[in-house]
Amino acid sequence: MPLRRVRPSAVVLLLFPLLSCGCATVGGSPSADRAAPGRELSASELRAAAVADNDLGPGYAVTVMTAGHGDTGAGAGREAADVPACQPLLDVVAPGASVGTAPGTASTSPGVDRPYAETDLSVARAADPKGGVYGGLIGYRAGRAAVLQGELEQLFGPCASFGSAAPAPPAEKPGKKAPIRTRHRLNREDTPTPEGADAAIGFTLTNESGGAVLTQRAVLARVGTALAVFTTFGVAAEPAAVPDERIVRQQVAKLRAAQAAKG
Numbered sequence: 600m601p602l603r604r605v606r607p608s609a610v611v612l613l614l615f616p617l618l619s620c621g622c623a624t625v626g627g628s629p630s631a632d633r634a635a636p637g638r639e640l641s642a643s644e645l646r647a648a649a650v651a652d653n654d655l656g657p658g659y660a661v662t663v664m665t666a667g668h669g670d671t672g673a674g675a676g677r678e679a680a681d682v683p684a685c686q687p688l689l690d691v692v693a694p695g696a697s698v699g700t701a702p703g704t705a706s707t708s709p710g711v712d713r714p715y716a717e718t719d720l721s722v723a724r725a726a727d728p729k730g731g732v733y734g735g736l737i738g739y740r741a742g743r744a745a746v747l748q749g750e751l752e753q754l755f756g757p758c759a760s761f762g763s764a765a766p767a768p769p770a771e772k773p774g775k776k777a778p779i780r781t782r783h784r785l786n787r788e789d790t791p792t793p794e795g796a797d798a799a800i801g802f803t804l805t806n807e808s809g810g811a812v813l814t815q816r817a818v819l820a821r822v823g824t825a826l827a828v829f830t831t832f833g834v835a836a837e838p839a840a841v842p843d844e845r846i847v848r849q850q851v852a853k854l855r856a857a858q859a860a861k862g
Contacts, residue, residue, distance in 0.1 A: 637822065637823025637854075637858025638824070638859075639715075639740065640716070640738055640825065640858060642738070645716050645718050645736050645738050645825070646718040647857065648718075648853050649663050649718050649734075649850070650720070650734075650853055654853060655722070655845060655846060656845075658724055658725045658726055659722060659723070659846075660723045660724075661720055661721070661722050662720060662721045664718070664720060664721070677765070677766075678763050678764070678781075679763060679765070680761055680762070680763045681762040681763060681764070682761045684757055685754060685758040685761045687750065687751060688751070688758055688783075688785065688804065689763060691751075691826075692804065692815055692817055692830055714738055714826075715738055717737045720734045720735075720736075722843070722846050724843065731832075732829055732830070732842045732846050733831075734828065734829050734846070734850060735827070736825055736850075736854065737827075738825050739824055739825065740824070741824055743824075744821050744823075744824055744825060745821065748800075748821050748826075751800070754785075755785060755787045759785055759786075760782070760784050762780060762781065763780070763783060764778040764779065764780050764781075765778060765779045765781070766779075767779055780808065781806050781808045782806070782807045782808050783804055783805060783807070784804070784807060785802060785803075785804055786802060786803045786805075787802050788801035788802055788803055788816070789801070793847055794848070795851045795852050795855040796821060796855075797821045797823065798820070798821045799818060799819065800819055801816070801819075803815070803816050803817075803839065804817065811834055812834065813833070813834055813835075814832070814838050815830055815831070815832055816830065816831045816833070816838070816839035816840065816842065817829065817842075818830075818841070820847065820851050822855050823854075823855065824858070827847075827850055827854055829850075
């Protein structure tokens with residue numbers, strides 16, 4: 600399935616990147632002053648923890664996604680990996696695929712392995728009109744975010760190349776809704792762990808189906824019980840850029856502060 604621009608009505612990003620430490624690059628040793636675990640935030644607190652224009656400064660415009668606008672329901676149009684073990688990679692960058700409810704809301708019965716709440720946003724920058732960053736804040740029950748991080752860490756080898764299929768768009772004529780098949784390549788990118796995060800990881804996922812090679816660049820930071828995912832999009836001629844460090848840094852700081860505050 601073509602790498603898609605995040606739908607304004609459903610954006611998730613929940614697991615793609617992670618790893619270990621307050622080090623300069625992926626795979627370093629654990630930081631001695633790693634932040635203390637944060638408390639679980641409610642769905643409304645998670646939404647309130649999303650960065651705003653004034654957190655980023657002049658030239659930035661943040662849009663927090665509104666649930667229900669154009670959504671077709673939990674899991675609708677979900678892209679399925681040919682290799683089941685690689686599914687978390689698609690879910691983490693596939694808007695709205697994991698919580699089981701509309702973005703920006705809480706799941707009534709998410710289960711221990713599923714996120715219980717999610718807030719999605721997009722950030723535009725006047726100086727770079729084509730360089731939008733899409734973000735997702737995903738809340739997990741205590742301990743699950745770290746477990747998920749460890750699981751994702753093991754996928755860079757087995758999922759270096761894999762395929763997927765997704766339902767055809769609803770606009771297709773009846774009888775012609777053949778699944779859309781896509782070939783992906785996954786590459787890990789050295790990524791510093793932002794101050795305040797417990798871990799971070801970066802990667803590039805390509806879509807090599809069709810005439811153009813599309814790219815999706817992701818950075819995922821684990822902050823206490825939540826994951827914050829940031830993605831950008833590009834093509835072979837103009838590969839996806841590294842998500843704006845200021846956005847990542849400010850979002851991590853705001854999420855950590857929210858977890859440290861008394862509920």
